[in-house]
Amino acid sequence: MTVYGTSAARDRQGWFLGLTGPQLLLVLTAAFPVWLSMAVGRWLALVVLVPAWVLAAGLVCVPVRGWSAAQWIGVLCRHVIGHAAGWTSWQSKAAAGRIDDPGEADLPGVLAGVVIHDGPPWAGRPGRPAIVQNLAGRTWAATARIVHPGIGMADEEERDRMGAGLAELFEAASGGTELHLLALQVRTVPDDGTARAQWTRDHRRDDEPELSRRIHARVDAAMQGAAVRTEAFVTVVVHEDAVGRSARRAGRGVQGRARILYTTLAEVEARLLGAIGCTGVTWLNSADLAVAIRTGFEPGDAPALADADLQSVRDGVVAAGVPVAAAGPATADTTMRAYAHGDWRSVSTTILLPRRGARMGALARALVPTRVGERRSLTVFYTPISPRAADRSTGRAEMSAAMGAEVRRKVGKVERAHERRATQQLRETDEKLERGRSLVRVSSALAITIPAGWDTADYGRRLDASVRLCGFTPLPLDGSHDAAFAAAAIPLGVGLPQRRTR
Numbered sequence: 001m002t003v004y005g006t007s008a009a010r011d012r013q014g015w016f017l018g019l020t021g022p023q024l025l026l027v028l029t030a031a032f033p034v035w036l037s038m039a040v041g042r043w044l045a046l047v048v049l050v051p052a053w054v055l056a057a058g059l060v061c062v063p064v065r066g067w068s069a070a071q072w073i074g075v076l077c078r079h080v081i082g083h084a085a086g087w088t089s090w091q092s093k094a095a096a097g098r099i100d101d102p103g104e105a106d107l108p109g110v111l112a113g114v115v116i117h118d119g120p121p122w123a124g125r126p127g128r129p130a131i132v133q134n135l136a137g138r139t140w141a142a143t144a145r146i147v148h149p150g151i152g153m154a155d156e157e158e159r160d161r162m163g164a165g166l167a168e169l170f171e172a173a174s175g176g177t178e179l180h181l182l183a184l185q186v187r188t189v190p191d192d193g194t195a196r197a198q199w200t201r202d203h204r205r206d207d208e209p210e211l212s213r214r215i216h217a218r219v220d221a222a223m224q225g226a227a228v229r230t231e232a233f234v235t236v237v238v239h240e241d242a243v244g245r246s247a248r249r250a251g252r253g254v255q256g257r258a259r260i261l262y263t264t265l266a267e268v269e270a271r272l273l274g275a276i277g278c279t280g281v282t283w284l285n286s287a288d289l290a291v292a293i294r295t296g297f298e299p300g301d302a303p304a305l306a307d308a309d310l311q312s313v314r315d316g317v318v319a320a321g322v323p324v325a326a327a328g329p330a331t332a333d334t335t336m337r338a339y340a341h342g343d344w345r346s347v348s349t350t351i352l353l354p355r356r357g358a359r360m361g362a363l364a365r366a367l368v369p370t371r372v373g374e375r376r377s378l379t380v381f382y383t384p385i386s387p388r389a390a391d392r393s394t395g396r397a398e399m400s401a402a403m404g405a406e407v408r409r410k411v412g413k414v415e416r417a418h419e420r421r422a423t424q425q426l427r428e429t430d431e432k433l434e435r436g437r438s439l440v441r442v443s444s445a446l447a448i449t450i451p452a453g454w455d456t457a458d459y460g461r462r463l464d465a466s467v468r469l470c471g472f473t474p475l476p477l478d479g480s481h482d483a484a485f486a487a488a489a490i491p492l493g494v495g496l497p498q499r500r501t502r
Helices: 022-030 032-040 041-060 069-085 156-175 194-201 210-224 239-249 254-272 287-296 297-313 387-410 418-433 455-470 481-489
Strands: 089-091 112-117 130-132 138-148 179-190 228-239 281-285 330-335 340-341 343-351 374-383 439-451 472-477
Touching: 022 032, 022 041, 032 254, 032 472, 069 239, 112 287, 130 254, 130 287, 130 481, 138 239, 138 254, 138 287, 156 179, 156 254, 156 374, 156 387, 156 439, 194 210, 228 239, 228 254, 239 254, 254 281, 287 297, 297 472, 330 481, 340 481, 343 455, 343 481, 374 481, 387 418, 387 439, 418 481, 439 481, 455 472
Parallel strands: none
Antiparallel strands: 089 330, 112 130, 130 138, 138 228, 138 281, 179 228, 179 374, 330 340, 340 343, 343 439, 343 472, 374 439
């Protein structure tokens, strides 16, 4: 069985022995009283100052659930200030009856800067894909609904081919400058049976025997609790810096940027339908994207929207879908441990790649709902890194690893197996980059959405347990569940929050 991720390394390497610049500065500042006491000969004061310095260094450097104690204090302070100022609560214009433009997106939190445009006609394609403009991130994106047969019945050769196809996509993206981010999203929810019931009504025979009718009814009732409906999306994101100059020659404005984006979409679609193995790629227009956003925030509306869509095909009078302005929740509220949106609450976590790597499909167990009414969403973000930036990052990481190994050798510390493995991984990565391979930054977000009346903490623990059963390490995003939910469940290409701005 092929194992992926064995060459994974930390995205941000510390300047000195794994410490970042601010951490190193805080540790040295906390040590200043110790140096001053040694300089003036106050040896008795060292008995108090040295333990205090060790405690301060531990608070700054030792991670607790991914963050140091100093970072946790900062997160708590920002959350308290935001709650007191009313920044954590939000109400839609639709709930207040103030919709001016039905085509204007009205979304909470990090999605407030999103504008959805109708793209220009795509030559040879029906419909007009929706162009998602993120004013805050200065990005342009388009989302497609994809159909993939899955890997459950695929043999080892087919899985290797799919993995190689995905790697080839990122190598092509790293060689160019257009693709900024590729987001693959999977949402699973227990099947409500709407499509099955409609199909049964359309194909039921009037002369069916009564025994056969009862058997089919029992089979449908037994399978409804075990069936899981899955939908997958892929979002292609380009940055304004990469397409702005070319867009001036293609028509300027939204039209010009859309034409440049269409070129990237065609390349991604060709590779998805090729070695990766997708059987269908449909780029969403504004109406379809609004439905995807609505069912992301309000999973309970999915059966009604699906039934309305089926009925609209048979009866043109029945309205289907929702306007873009009403795609978001009526209200939203951010707490430290969860995110409330409408009649639902969500808990989100990131997934740390295991040091020993993972097999393809290892996260399938984390996407299985444990109860009817529960929904799980997973988004994996792939950010291609330019060859120059990859070479610089790898060189800095090798220098930090060599410095750490030299310090451990001089103090007489035995080099552990994981330290030798980390150094070997950096060397392997350097060799691959020299042979022309690409470096890709991988991040992920996983969210569980439940009705507001359920115990959020209990389902958050279930989510973490399912991630650990898959062999991964969960890292709950306490204090930023709103941004994490938007990344995990809403297919608009909004990635995880970044600490450093561009």
